[in-house]
Amino acid sequence: MSSSATTSPDALPEIRADRIPLLLVPALALLAMPLTGSFSTWVTLTFAGLAMGMIIFIMASGLTLVFGLMDVLNFGHGVFITLGAFLAVSVLGSLAGWTVSERMLLNVLVVLAAMVVAMVVAGAVGLGYERVIIRPVYGQPLKQILITMGGMIVGEELIKVIWGPQAIPLPLPTAFRGSVLFGEAAVERYRLIAVVIGLAIFAALFWVLSRTKVGLLIRAGVHDREMVESLGYRIRRLFVGVFVAGSALAGLGGVMWGLYQQGVTPQMGSQVNVLLFIVIIVGGMGSVGGCFIGALLVGLVANYTGFLVPKVALFSNILLLVVVLLWRPAGLYSVGKR
Amino acid sequence: MLKRVLSGDLPRSRVLATVLIVIVVALALAPFAFPGAKALNVAAKICVFIVLVASFDLLLGYTGIISFAHTMFFGIGAYGVAIAITRMGPTWAAVAAGVAVALLLSFALSLVIGLFSLRVKALFYAMITLAVASAFQTLASQLSDLTGGEDGLSFKVPEVLTPGFSLVERPFLGVSLNGKLLSYYLVFAATVVLFLVMLRIVNSPFGRVLQAIRENEFRAEALGYRTVAYRTASNVLSASFATLSGALLAIWLRYNGPDTSLSFEIMIDILLIVVIGGMGTMYGAVVGSAMFIVAQNYLQDLMKLASNAASGVPVLRDLLHPDRWLLWLGVLFILSVYRFPFGIVGKLRVRALAKR
Numbered sequence: 001m002s003s004s005a006t007t008s009p010d011a012l013p014e015i016r017a018d019r020i021p022l023l024l025v026p027a028l029a030l031l032a033m034p035l036t037g038s039f040s041t042w043v044t045l046t047f048a049g050l051a052m053g054m055i056i057f058i059m060a061s062g063l064t065l066v067f068g069l070m071d072v073l074n075f076g077h078g079v080f081i082t083l084g085a086f087l088a089v090s091v092l093g094s095l096a097g098w099t100v101s102e103r104m105l106l107n108v109l110v111v112l113a114a115m116v117v118a119m120v121v122a123g124a125v126g127l128g129y130e131r132v133i134i135r136p137v138y139g140q141p142l143k144q145i146l147i148t149m150g151g152m153i154v155g156e157e158l159i160k161v162i163w164g165p166q167a168i169p170l171p172l173p174t175a176f177r178g179s180v181l182f183g184e185a186a187v188e189r190y191r192l193i194a195v196v197i198g199l200a201i202f203a204a205l206f207w208v209l210s211r212t213k214v215g216l217l218i219r220a221g222v223h224d225r226e227m228v229e230s231l232g233y234r235i236r237r238l239f240v241g242v243f244v245a246g247s248a249l250a251g252l253g254g255v256m257w258g259l260y261q262q263g264v265t266p267q268m269g270s271q272v273n274v275l276l277f278i279v280i281i282v283g284g285m286g287s288v289g290g291c292f293i294g295a296l297l298v299g300l301v302a303n304y305t306g307f308l309v310p311k312v313a314l315f316s317n318i319l320l321l322v323v324v325l326l327w328r329p330a331g332l333y334s335v336g337k338r
Numbered sequence: 339m340l341k342r343v344l345s346g347d348l349p350r351s352r353v354l355a356t357v358l359i360v361i362v363v364a365l366a367l368a369p370f371a372f373p374g375a376k377a378l379n380v381a382a383k384i385c386v387f388i389v390l391v392a393s394f395d396l397l398l399g400y401t402g403i404i405s406f407a408h409t410m411f412f413g414i415g416a417y418g419v420a421i422a423i424t425r426m427g428p429t430w431a432a433v434a435a436g437v438a439v440a441l442l443l444s445f446a447l448s449l450v451i452g453l454f455s456l457r458v459k460a461l462f463y464a465m466i467t468l469a470v471a472s473a474f475q476t477l478a479s480q481l482s483d484l485t486g487g488e489d490g491l492s493f494k495v496p497e498v499l500t501p502g503f504s505l506v507e508r509p510f511l512g513v514s515l516n517g518k519l520l521s522y523y524l525v526f527a528a529t530v531v532l533f534l535v536m537l538r539i540v541n542s543p544f545g546r547v548l549q550a551i552r553e554n555e556f557r558a559e560a561l562g563y564r565t566v567a568y569r570t571a572s573n574v575l576s577a578s579f580a581t582l583s584g585a586l587l588a589i590w591l592r593y594n595g596p597d598t599s600l601s602f603e604i605m606i607d608i609l610l611i612v613v614i615g616g617m618g619t620m621y622g623a624v625v626g627s628a629m630f631i632v633a634q635n636y637l638q639d640l641m642k643l644a645s646n647a648a649s650g651v652p653v654l655r656d657l658l659h660p661d662r663w664l665l666w667l668g669v670l671f672i673l674s675v676y677r678f679p680f681g682i683v684g685k686l687r688v689r690a691l692a693k694r
Contacts, residue, residue: 153664161662314473
C-alpha cells in the first residue's frame with residue numbers, strides 16, 4: 001500500500017522502478033530513422049509527432065486524472081476542447097490588429113490572452129458541469145456514460161447557438177508562422193512552440209503531483225480513495241478541483257489544437273475524444289505519466305505512418321492500442337486496483 | 339391470442355396501449371392516410387429505427403451494456419445489400435446473399451469484440467467500441483472500390499419493388515399500387531416480425547437471465563450462469579438485428595453511404611431514442627422512434643414558427659432556431675436519465691400502477 005508515500009514523498013518504489021515505457025518514445029524515434037530515408041525528413045516528422053503528442057497530452061491529462069480519482073469518465077470532455085478553440089477564435093478575432101501585427105510581443109500577448117480566457121471560461125463551465133451533470137450520477141457507470149453523452153450533445157448544440165454551426169478558420173499569428181531551419185530540416189515554428197508549452201505543462205503537472213501536498217493527496221486518492229477518505233480528507237472537494245483543472249487544461253488544449261489545425265468546427269471535440277480515449281487506455285487509466293508517453297506515441301506513430309504508409313495511418317492508433325494492450329493489458333502504467 | 343403474440347409482455351398501461359395502437363395503425367395505413375413522398379419516407383424510417391433501437395435496447399436496456407459500435411452493424415447490413423446488388427444486379431438472390439454475408443460478418447465481429455472485451459468494465463467496453471466503430475467508419479470510406487467511399491452506392495432494387503412496377507392498373511383509394519408501396523409494406527412487415535421476435539427473446543428464460551445480469555452481475559454468476567457467455571450472446575443477437583434493420587434501410591432508400599448508416603450522429607440518435615422512449619421496455623423503441631423521427635422531420639417546422647415569433651429576442655431566437663432541435667432533445671435526454679430512468683414507457687406504466 002501507499003504507507004511509504006505518507007512517510008517520505010521520495011520513496012515510491014513501484015513507480016520509480018518501471019522505466020521500460022520511458023524508453024518507448026526514443027526507441028520508436030530511432031526505429032523510424034532508417035525507415036524515413038533522410039535525416040532532415042526524420043527531424044521534421046519527429047517534431048511534428050512530438051508537437052501533436054504534446055497537444056493531445058494537454059487535452060487528455062484532465063480526462064485521465066478525473067477518471068483515476070473518481071472512476072468518472074467524462075464522455076463530454078470534448079466539449080471543453082471545442083469551447084477553448086472557439087474562445088480562441090473570438091479572442092484572436094477581437095484583437096485582430098495584434099494577431100496580424102509584425103511585432104512578436106503583440107502576437108505572443110494575443111495568444112496568451114486566448115489561452116487565459118479559454119482556461120478560465122472552460123474551468124468555470126467545468127465547475128457547473130460537474131455540479132449539474134456528474135455529481136448526481138457518481139458510482140453509476142451506466143448512467144454516467146449516458147449523462148455525459150447528453151452533456152456532449154447539449155454542449156455542442158450550445159456552441160452552435162453561440163458561434164454558429166459552420167467551420168471557422170483560425171489563422172496563426174504572424175510570429176508563429178513559417179519554419180525554423182535545423183541544418184536541412186525545416187521545423188514549423190508553431191510545432192516547436194507546442195512542444196515547449198507541452199513540456200512546461202507536463203513539468204508543472206509533474207511538480208504539483210509529486211512535490212505538493214495537494215498532489216500527494218491526488219495521487220493517494222487515485223491509488224486508494226477509501227483510505228484517503230478514512231484519514232479525514234474530503235476527496236469530493238479535491239475531485240471538484242481536479243475536474244475544474246482538467247476542464248481548464250482541455251480548454252487550453254482546444255486553443256492549441258485549433259491553432260494546430262488552423263480552423264475550428266463544433267464537432268472537433270467529439271472527434272478528438274476517440275483519440276483521447278485511446279491515449280488514456282494506452283497510458284493506463286489514471287496515470288499522468290502514462291498519458292504523456294501514450295500521447296507522444298500516438299503523435300509519433302501517426303506522423304511516421306502518415307509519411308511511410310498513408311493508408312495505414314488512418315488505423316495507426318487502433319494498432320498502437322492493440323499492440324500496447326497485448327503487452328500490458330492494463331496500459332503502460334496500471335494505476336491502483338484497476 | 340394477443341397475449342401470445344406479444345409474448346405475455348403487454349403494455350400494462352391504458353395510455354401506452356392507446357399510443358401503441360395509434361402508432362401501429364398509422365404505420366400500417368401510412369401510404370393511404372398520409373399521401374406524399376415525405377410522409378412515406380418518415381413512416382419507413384420509423385419502421386427501420388424501431389428495429390434498430392429495439393436491438394440496441396436488447397443490449398443496453400436488458401443486459402446493461404453500452405456499446406457505441408451499434409451503427410457499425412447497422413452499416414454492415416446496409417452495405418451488405420448495397421454491395422451485393424451493385425455486384426450481382428438487382429435480383430432477390432443478390433439481396434439474400436448480401437444479407438447473409440452481412441449477418442455472418444456481424445456475427446463474427448460481435449463475437450470477437452464480445453469475447454475480447456465484455457470481461458472488462460462497462461466504461462472500457464464503451465470506449466473500445468467507440469474506437470472500433472470510428473476505425474470501421476474510416477475503413478468503409480477508404481475502401482472506395484467496394485463501398486463507393488464518401489459518395490456511397492446508389493443501386494437498383496428487384497423490379498417488384500420499383501415505382502415503375504404496378505400491381506393493379508387503377509389506383510386504389512387514390513393511391514397507385516406500385517412497387518414503392520410493396521417496398522414499404524415489405525419494410526413494415528419485416529419490422530413487425532423482427533420486433534415480435536425480439537419481444538419473444540427478452541421475455542424468454544434467456545431474457546430473464548440477461549435482466550438478472552443487468553441488475554446484479556455478481557449474483558447472477560453466483561447462481562451458476564456463465565455471465566460472459568450470456569453477455570456475448572446478447573451482443574451477437576443485438577448485432578444481428580441491427581444488421582437486418584440496416585438491410586431494410588438499404589432496400590428502402592436504394593442508396594447507402596457512410597452518412598446514412600455509419601455516422602456517429604445516428605449512434606447518438608439511437609441513444610436519445612432508447613433513453614427517452616424507455617430502456618428495458620422494448621415498447622420504448624416504438625414510442626421513442628415514432629416521436630423522434632416525427633420530431634426530426636416536423637418539429638423543425640414548429641420551431642421555425644416559434645423562432646420567427648421570438649425574432650425580437652436575440653438569445654431565445656437562436657435557441658429556437660430550427661437547426662437546434664437536437665439541443666432540446668438533448669436536454670430531454672438528460673432529464674430522462676435523472677427523472678425517469680425507464681423513459682416515457684416506464685413513466686406511463688408507473689402511472690397506471692399508481693391509479694390501480
